[in-house]
């Protein structure tokens with residue numbers, strides 16, 4: 001049993017006790033599900049779908065047998081304590097079989113992700129080392145953001161990202177669907193947004209847009225991997241693609257051309273025009289109807305061309321619209337100045353923002369500090385891709401920080417979690433996306449999931465090194481940082 005399978009688990013479990021023996025998967029092995037548990041059955045089917053092609057074993061999924069049989073995998077809710085919550089699980093080898101105990105789909109699903117990492121990355125023997133694991137997340141919001149507006153990414157590419165997020169127990173994918181350079185979702189009542197606004201991109205980027213069916217396909221795919229899609233329509237700034245699509249949205253009634261540059265802050269909706277609020281209401285209404293998750297992200301960032309008073313007026317009406325849709329509002333930290341409502345979520349990204357003010361108004365924080373988790377930032381000066389305006393972010397920089405210690409006056413209960421954005425002004429294809437996200441995103445996943453105490457770069461870097469063969473087996477185009485002694489097995 002190579003140690004890697006114990007010591008390359010990412011994110012690190014809350015509790016792991018090594019035990020003797022193994023659970024060996026053989027042609028006789030079955031995946032058994034407690035009768036009546038639809039969540040367990042869904043997770044078991046997912047696991048079978050992943051292990052059959054990997055191992056070549058039949059691994060039939062059946063209703064749970066009474067007695068536990070060696071070489072079998074069991075899913076059951078019995079014995080799953082309340083401390084596990086919705087996303088926690090217990091995974092243990094007992095009498096040569098493997099048992100996953102959980103209370104909800106996410107728990108069973110995350111037990112499968114850990115089980116996958118306890119099996120070898122690519123070759124047999126398919127043995128799970130004797131182990132007892134009890135595990136559950138520190139934060140409920142653990143995510144990444146893909147900017148499909150500067151440069152578009154296809155349904156299959158987003159599905160690939162969702163698979164990789166799920167492997168590390170990340171449970172939010174924020175899709176930045178609109179910006180100056182592109183509009184990426186069809187809105188039936190304003191079709192030109194996608195038809196015209198989706199026909200451009202940043203220089204060197206890709207044009208395109210999701211049809212409603214494609215967006216719903218992504219939302220369903222995410223849900224089947226315990227991931228909630230968080231759609232963003234950036235308002236009132238970052239709106240050149242919308243303004244270019246409808247002259248009547250513009251203050252002077254003249255539509256600007258499509259924009260292919262990299263500047264920010266030059267565009268704004270006209271807060272004094274009533275049509276602006278019909279536009280916002282129609283767009284968010286159609287998007288809300290498409291989105292199974294509870295969140296609508298309304299952007300709010302870098303509205304440098306919107307007067308402060310106009311911004312406050314505009315954001316107040318947007319909050320009314322989101323509330324009427326029964327959704328939870330998310331916004332970049334500039335929305336703090338517009339006045340928040342209890343339950344709003346504020347995504348902290350800037351160095352000089354005031355999170356205490358947001359918390360005082362009843363908001364919760366999603367931590368995305370640009371100097372730590374803006375993964376469009378270069379690793380180092382030699383990185384060709386990406387930008388460097390916030391910081392150079394090597395693998396250690398993205399790992400060695402804590403969401404609760406970024407600001408002195410923010411406590412554990414104020415922070416909902418962590419999210420690593422990937423802006424795509426310079427990232428135009430899947431390979432480049434993977435290169436910038438991996439391996440830094442694994443560290444973010446650990447920050448979001450694992451206990452704060454005991455976490456250290458010195459220990460993590462060795463675990464990440466041992467995890468390298470797993471990234472390679474998954475075909476991930478990851479950056480071989482010189483900070484990590486990669487095991488090139």
Ligand code: IFG
Nearest residue numbers: 264301302332349376387423
């Ligand atoms: N800031 C802008 C993004 C993107 C980014 C690139 C936010 C909230 C710089 N706004 O980050 O649109 O241009 O690193």
